[in-house]
Amino acid sequence: MRINFNTNPEKYKHWKINVVGKRANLIMDVSESGGLFPGYELKLNSYDLGVDIELHDALQRLRFEHPEVQVVVLSSGKPKVFCAGANIKMLGGASHGHKVNFCKFTNETRNSMEDANDNSGQRYVAAVGGACAGGGYELALATDHIILIDDGSSGVSLPEVALLAVLPGTGGITRVTDKRKVRRDRADIFCATEEGVRGNRALEWNLVDELVSPSLFEEALSSRVELMASTSDRPVDEIGVTLNPIKLEIKEDRLSYSSLDVEIKRAESIAELLIKGPTGKTPANVEEVITMGDQFWPLRLARELDDAVLQLRFNEEEIAVMAFNSIGSDSAVKEHCDFLQANKSHWLIREIILFWTRVLKRIDLTSKTIITKIEPGSCFVGFLAELVFAADRSFMADGVFDGNNYGEASLLLTAANFGRHPMSNQISRLATRFLSDTSWEKMLRPHIGIDLKAEAADDLGLITAIYDEIDWEEEIRLFVEERVSFSPDALTGLEANTRFAGPETMETKIFGRLTAWQNWIFQRANAVGEAGALSQYGSGKKANFDRKRV
Amino acid sequence: MPDTMAVDYTTSIPNNVGLSEDRRVLKALEKWHPGYLDWWKEMGPEGFQESLVYLRTAVGVETGGWAKFDYVKMPEYRWGILLAPQDKERLIGFGQHKGMPAWQEVPGEYRAMLRRLCVIQGDTEPASVEQQRHLGATAPSLYDMRNLFQVNVEEARHLWAMVYLLQKYFGKDGREEADGLLRRRSGDVDQPRMLGAFNEVTPDWLSFFMFTYFTDRDGKMQLESLAQSGFDPLARTTRFMLTEEAHHMFVGDSGINRVIKRTCEAMIAAGIHDPYDINAVRSLGVIDLPTLQKKANLHYSLSLDLFGSEISTNAANAYTNGLKGRYREDKIDDDHQLLNETYPVLRLINGEVETTLEPALTALNMRLRDDYTRETASGIKRWNKQIEKAGISYELKLPNVTFNRKIGVFSEIETSPEGLILDHKVFEERKDEWLPSQDDGAFVASLMHAEVRPGYYAGWIAPPKMGIDNKSGDFEFVQIQ
Missing domain, CATH: 3.90.226.10 (2-enoyl-CoA Hydratase; Chain A, domain 1)
Structure with a gap:
């Protein structure tokens, strides 16, 4: 079902x-x-x-x-x-x-x-x-x-x-x-x-x-x-934005949303998510956003991405890898990103930013390997670049590729990458990435808004590896095949540990500690064995415990 | 060792549990005592506290011969702690611990569950006293008034019984719960009693008789189940409570019988043979039979609710753990573990009432309720004989278990007393035919006048064949001061 x-x-x-x-x-x-x-x-x-x-x-x-x-x-x-x-x-x-x-x-x-x-x-x-x-x-x-x-x-x-x-x-x-x-x-x-x-x-x-x-x-x-x-700053005299049903077409191996396409390659255990950048022009002011309602691109995409991740979690359990791809204009994404930043104190824009934070957290917390591919024509800018920093491995194409008209792949940092979307550990993905380097922010801030090509991004430590046209497809194929061959349980454990370096918060404790213990207990005979308490619950029969403390 | 047959009246609290040697519990109970007396004065029978009431007091716990009758002022009644004699060889009779020696101390594992059982049982005892506190003012005779007060002081003693267990075996939490039993009040919005039926009002004597017949009988069934408990002090306590409870049931059973007798006599004397000629019957100053039926419908259905959900994990756990058995568990011939047994349970399936076989362990509430219904039906038979003997064509009936339910699967539907599923609107239109209406209540209330002359009885109730303690019906059971 x-x-x-x-x-x-x-x-x-x-x-x-x-x-x-x-x-x-x-x-x-x-x-x-x-x-x-x-x-x-x-x-x-x-x-x-x-x-x-x-x-x-x-x-x-x-x-x-x-x-x-x-x-x-x-x-x-x-x-x-x-x-x-x-x-x-x-x-x-x-x-x-x-x-x-x-x-x-x-x-x-x-x-x-x-x-x-x-x-x-x-x-x-x-x-x-x-x-x-x-x-x-x-x-x-x-x-x-x-x-x-x-x-x-x-x-x-x-x-x-x-x-x-x-x-x-x-x-x-x-x-x-x-x-x-x-x-x-x-x-x-x-x-x-x-x-x-x-x-x-x-x-x-x-x-x-x-x-x-x-x-x-x-x-x-x-x-x-x-x-x-009396402690709330929400406006009592404004009208909200109706969340209409998400447009989703479901096929055997494909989920098609308006600005997101998910191709499910079951044989290779990978889901390719292709994010489509904005097509219309960036609104000039918040009033225009309100008129656009749930069709405002950042909101529409956030809803679609959230839904897709949930679909993959619940309905595609055997998919091991989520690969993020994007296509669109860097400058259009950047304009949207800057627009959000400029209007962040407006209630609706604040909601959209907070929603992105939750969607990105949901991705961090998904028990699938995350890879992000920055290719010619992609638009990993600002909040979309967070998908690069959320990945277990990120790959960037070096140089132009034959057969398309795109220029070199680029990565663009904006204010969104400097704390606007904290992870569960309450610090940004970049802060988590550069945990050993207290001066990372000083190093990176000057690069805000600048097209970073593969070598520059690599030098700055923003990505895992760069490959040119000759190696690109083969390297990624090899990585995915190797990845899929590992134990899914071991990978879940590995990724959950590498993703959340840095400080503990209530949230990281809940997901990383409480949940891990719970899942261990949930697997044990004392809970789910034939004579376990969960199995016997409601029958009036008594659980029979293995008394060894482990 | 204390003599567990005789009651020790040398301590401030009469008992047969060796309280004088158990300083810790005696101290705890002495601390609780003043609060209890305050509660009795505030919430016990209204008026009559200075009257001399011909009450029985327990002097021993052996079968027969344990009661001593004498005039007592109620606040001076010797409430005490009385346990049935201990059987030192007693084994746990059911559940996973079957065959092991009965526990004399609370097993740590079951502490919370046992405490809960004691608290729920304990909460009903003072609740009924509170519900009945105004009835003295309209007693139909001194005999009935005395019976009411006997029931009241004994229900209050049952509170003591549970409080003793809480104080002795359940530590600090037990003491807090014991205080809570004095804090809650029947029908109070902020601090209600724990079970629904014990927050209803007992507005008149007919309700009192119905309550003691139907609702106290639920109490009896619960006590019977607890009397089987593997926790021996609870089993012994409840066994002795049952000997007192029998009198309460008798008050209800004989009370309703006497109402029926009086109604039939009056009808025959006036030449009325149609029991449905309600106005004519009521004009005689007696209670018409259809109203009795409605009252029975109400009290029976409220009492069924006290048995809880038909399918209950709690009941199953209490059984498996050896804490609460079935009705007369020791007389049942089976494996007393029920791991693979089934029991037929009435359920609501796609809007129809159907019988399904359910695991016997989770169907224990249903089984106890069935035992209750069987016992209740036998009283109805006796009442019908009375009507038949008078030559009146009328039969009292127990309503279907689906009727007027607020707890369990049938709370989702409305049915007629015959069990026919009805639209909510239809039920609302017809419910005055089946449940006491405001008019019925007003009529019964109009009959409620005190009759306090020795040997006299209110016009709506026949005298008993024999008084209490072999005294005749005109004995001065209460000396009103």
């Missing part, structure tokens, strides 16, 4: 959005029978990938379509339960690959809530009543403020260890320790207590931010919304 990421509120089965002035209510009301796959019921607001695809869509729309929304209230549409977390039967029945992809996507979606909260002036508050367990609490943790109903029974919990022999892997533990800074022994108690923590203790341990009795809840929530709105 091909998983489709394109949806809109009219198609939602599990979420409701209602916008009242500067407040949006994002209500989780999961349809029990609306699971993406057969074999499980989404009881008690538990979720699967389908629920999260809708959430991801909703978050995007709240940002782009609703500049007036300053505060989003996340709540449940069901009595006595906020959210019971990821559906256990779904996890029990899913392949390991799907589980990993699912966890990664849900983590990215949670991160995008924090991104909206921290960078886009759209603040998130979780209104928690009833059971808020596992992934449900992880969802609440991604908001900036958690209000818990103090009714003697509502509480928060991370029951994974005690109940399922796995970890709260969607940021659960890391957000408890690093975001909420819960003391380590309390975090240990909390994560080992199936029923979790209620009332005053939840507040005292900083597991929630506010505790309110049921009769005062609505009032407290409203004043919290007012308070949070």
Whole structure:
């Protein structure tokens, strides 16, 4: 079954959005029978990938379509339960690959809530009543403020260890320790207590931010919304940009978008992504961008690229290599890039820049080898050049090639490459690349806006290798064939380690540490063996553990 | 060793668990005690706290002969901690630990789960006292008033029973939970009791009888399951609670029987044979049979909700871990592990109610509910005999388990009492035919006047055949002060 990421509120089965002035209510009301796959019921607001695809869509729309929304209230549409977390039967029945992809996507979606909260002036508050367990609490943790109903029974919990022999892997533990800074022994108690923590203790341990009795809840929530709105710089009187369905034509071995073409070469295990540069002229001002709406090239391409990467992750698991190619005019991309930079304080341009940051992060976090090919006619400029620095290996053509009218391949740096799109480690791809050289920025800044040909780019250390026309195709073919012959698991591990040099952040910990541990545990018999806790869950039978500590 | 048969009244808290030698728990309970008394004064029976009530108090835990009857002021009732005698050889009877010696201490692994079971059970006990606190003012006789108060003090003792377990076996968390049991209030918006049915009001005596018949019987089933527990102190505690619970059930069963008897007598005396001639029957000052049916429909369906979801992982875990057994587990002839057994479960499949075979472990709630329904039906039979004997053509029936449900798979649909699936609109239009309407409530309320003269009974209820403790019906069961 091909998983489709394109949806809109009219198609939602599990979420409701209602916008009242500067407040949006994002209500989780999961349809029990609306699971993406057969074999499980989404009881008690538990979720699967389908629920999260809708959430991801909703978050995007709240940002782009609703500049007036300053505060989003996340709540449940069901009595006595906020959210019971990821559906256990779904996890029990899913392949390991799907589980990993699912966890990664849900983590990215949670991160995008924090991104909206921290960078886009759209603040998130979780209104928690009833059971808020596992992934449900992880969802609440991604908001900036958690209000818990103090009714003697509502509480928060991370029951994974005690109940399922796995970890709260969607940021659960890391957000408890690093975001909420819960003391380590309390975090240990909390994560080992199936029923979790209620009332005053939840507040005292900083597991929630506010505790309110049921009769005062609505009032407290409203004043919290007012308070949070007062810290937002989103314009209340502007009209948003509608995100229309992405234009995508799917064929057996090809995904064709308007400015992106993905050729899937299954025999060689490689997907060739060809990015097409802008065709129209660069808008003169933001008003023109608003008129263009979702057809504004940087926004359109970001949406298409995001969708393509998700398609490759979920629907093309055996594709080992993503190869980025581009075609277009360097100067047109540069104009767009400079336009974004010049207008970065406008809410819409800010959203587009932040969206690019998320798309690039999604590429960084994809478990496929990334190569980028800078050829005659390509347009790796500014934010597109980030794809060069995101690659595990980048190749640049040296000199002109026969058979086309393009000049020599070139690479162009802009302000976009100097911190506008940080990686998960909070520094730019270039900073990560030049970790050993504290003067890298001083060295590179003078080259901003200058066409860098192969040798210059090579001298500056911006690319892996340069090849002339004679070697170009053969060298790349050899590299890909060698790459594909290695163990996919070893490659995933290798790339995840080389890509994220430098500082640890909450995000890198979630993806690099928590997720790695989770995936290890997910493979072990104590979780997924016949007598493992995840396999036995729901049967009433008891897990039988191998007691050796590894 | 303490004598576990006799109750020690030398400590401030009567008990047969050797509290005088267990200073730590005695201290904890003494600390909890004042809060408990405050709760009783604030939320226990309204008025009558100074009256002398002819109550039974436990003096031992052996079968028969454990109760002593005497006049007591309720706040001076000797609430205590009483466990059924210990069987030192007792083995765990079911689940994965079957055949191992019963636990005398809480196994660390099951601490949280056992604590939860004790807290949920404990929460229902004070809740019913709170629900019934206004009823003294409209008691149909001193006999009934005394029965109400007996039920109340014993439910409160059941709170003590659970609090003892929490204090003794569950450490600091247990003590916090024990305090929580005094903090929550039935029907309170901010601090409600944990289960839905215990937040409903008990507005009149007919509701009280229905509650003790239907809802206390759920309590009985739960206690029966806990009485099988591999955690011996819980099993012993609940076994003794069951001996008290029997009286509560009797109050409900005989109460409804007496209402029916009085209604039938009045109808015959007035020459009314049509039970549906509601106005004529009501004009006699008695409760018409269709209203009784509606009340039964309501209380039965609310009580079914207390059994939880039909398919339950929690119930399965509690069983596998040896914490909560089936009804009369020790009398069932099977392997007591249920690893490969199935059990028929009613489910909603594509909008139709169908029976499917489900793993017996996850269907334990359903099984207990079926046991409950069987037992409940036997009372209905007795009531119908009473009606038949009077020569009136009317039959009380239990509604279908799909009717008026708020928890479980059937909460998604509306059905008639016969189980016919209905459109929501149709149900709303017809529900006054099946559930007590405002008019019904107002009529029953109009009959509720106190009758406090010894030997007198309100016009809507027949006297009992015999009073309590072999006293006659005109004994002064409550000396109102």
